[in-house]
Amino acid sequence: MNRVFKALSDPTRRRVLQLLRERPLSAGELADQFPVSKPTMSAHFAVLQEADLIEAEKSGRTILYRLKMSVLEEALLGFAQTVGWDMKPRASKRVAEGGGVKHPRTVKGEV
Amino acid sequence: MKTALTRYVTPALLALGAMLTIANWYLTPERSRAWALTLAFLACLLVPLWHARRRASQEGGRRRTNDILAGAVGFAALVLVIPLSGKLAYALGAIEDGDLAKRLSMVVVGALLVAVGNAMPKMLPPPSSIACDGAKAQALRRLSGWTWVLTGLAYVVLWLVLSVDMAAAVSTMVVLVGMVAVATQMFRLWRTRRREV
Numbered sequence: 001m002n003r004v005f006k007a008l009s010d011p012t013r014r015r016v017l018q019l020l021r022e023r024p025l026s027a028g029e030l031a032d033q034f035p036v037s038k039p040t041m042s043a044h045f046a047v048l049q050e051a052d053l054i055e056a057e058k059s060g061r062t063i064l065y066r067l068k069m070s071v072l073e074e075a076l077l078g079f080a081q082t083v084g085w086d087m088k089p090r091a092s093k094r095v096a097e098g099g100g101v102k103h104p105r106t107v108k109g110e111v
Numbered sequence: 112m113k114t115a116l117t118r119y120v121t122p123a124l125l126a127l128g129a130m131l132t133i134a135n136w137y138l139t140p141e142r143s144r145a146w147a148l149t150l151a152f153l154a155c156l157l158v159p160l161w162h163a164r165r166r167a168s169q170e171g172g173r174r175r176t177n178d179i180l181a182g183a184v185g186f187a188a189l190v191l192v193i194p195l196s197g198k199l200a201y202a203l204g205a206i207e208d209g210d211l212a213k214r215l216s217m218v219v220v221g222a223l224l225v226a227v228g229n230a231m232p233k234m235l236p237p238p239s240s241i242a243c244d245g246a247k248a249q250a251l252r253r254l255s256g257w258t259w260v261l262t263g264l265a266y267v268v269l270w271l272v273l274s275v276d277m278a279a280a281v282s283t284m285v286v287l288v289g290m291v292a293v294a295t296q297m298f299r300l301w302r303t304r305r306r307e308v
Contacts, residue, residue: 021253023246052233067249071229071260074253 004073007051008080012036013044017067017077020054024066027056121160121181124188128153131195138202149191160184190219210275217282221266224286228259251300255293262289 007013016030031041045065048054055068069077129150136146163180197212232252262285269282 024249066245067253068233070233071231071256074232074257 003047003051004053004076007047007053008073008077010044010047013048014077014080016044016048016065017053017069018081020065020067024064027063027065030065118164121185121188124185124192125153125156125160128188128192128195131192131199135195135199135202138199149195153188153191156184156187186223190216193219213275214270214278217270217278218267221263221270221282224263224266225260226263228256228261228263231256231259247300247303251296254296258289258292262286 008017012034015034019025019030019033027041027045030045031038034041045054045056049056053067053069053073054065057064057066132146132149132153136143139146159180163177163184166177193215194212197206197215200206201209201212232249232255234252265285266282269285270278272278273281
């Protein structure tokens with residue numbers, strides 16, 4: 001279940017799931033919808049596959065992705081979409097905000 | 112490979128069912144025919160369980176199939192154990208509501224509907240084996256899943272809230288509506304498939 005929460009915590013992955021709700025799509029068709037590099041998209045697909053939310057099938061030279069979500073997982077996706085679920089770890093969030101992670105000794109020295 | 116389900120859980124439920132039936136027989140001997148039938152049914156359930164255990168020890172690979180078989184037997188035993196416990200508790204004077212056991216059994220059946228509906232969209236056949244439009248097949252599975260989950264939830268709530276007679280009638284209606292909804296979608300898919308051919 002942890003993997004499912006991790007997969008649903010990212011807006012790009014949620015959008016991928018939303019697109020796959022309409023119909024199965026190829027990797028290229030999905031990648032075209034996002035302004036990110038193909039390796040990044042592949043990483044997102046890997047996370048979704050690891051969580052067993054999508055399934056890939058190779059047909060010729062293309063990889064076709066399709067949705068593999070249970071009703072509960074779909075309900076969780078809907079909930080995540082509604083509340084704008086974003087589960088970044090605290091440390092990386094601070095780094096992203098420009099705060100950085102303070103070394104314990106530095107903190108002690110400041111006091 | 113034998114798992115906890117084939118090794119312990121299902122046999123324990125069957126043994127518990129047999130013990131409860133014997134206890135009920137002892138306390139209410141006037142219903143001996145019903146208790147004898149229950150014991151015979153529990154004995155019949157031993158056959159698929161024995162088969163699953165034998166297969167599990169022979170071929171280590173097919174763990175999932177054996178688990179499904181053992182799980183189905185375990186669920187059948189659980190559906191029996193709940194009303195048997197209720198009947199025994201009622202005969203011993205521990206509970207005053209004679210319908211409680213029936214209600215609980217129906218709640219378990221509703222929970223099964225929810226569990227099956229929840230898993231339905233995940234049970235995908237390989238895309239190459241789908242004869243019609245993949246998007247339509249996916250939509251049908253999603254609709255079926257949601258229908259059975261909502262039907263199961265309604266079923267559980269109805270059996271918890273309404274009187275037994277009322278719950279029996281209304282819950283049957285709810286299940287029928289769910290079946291009609293799924294059948295209609297299947298018919299629509301079949302019609303579009305015929306048109307495409």
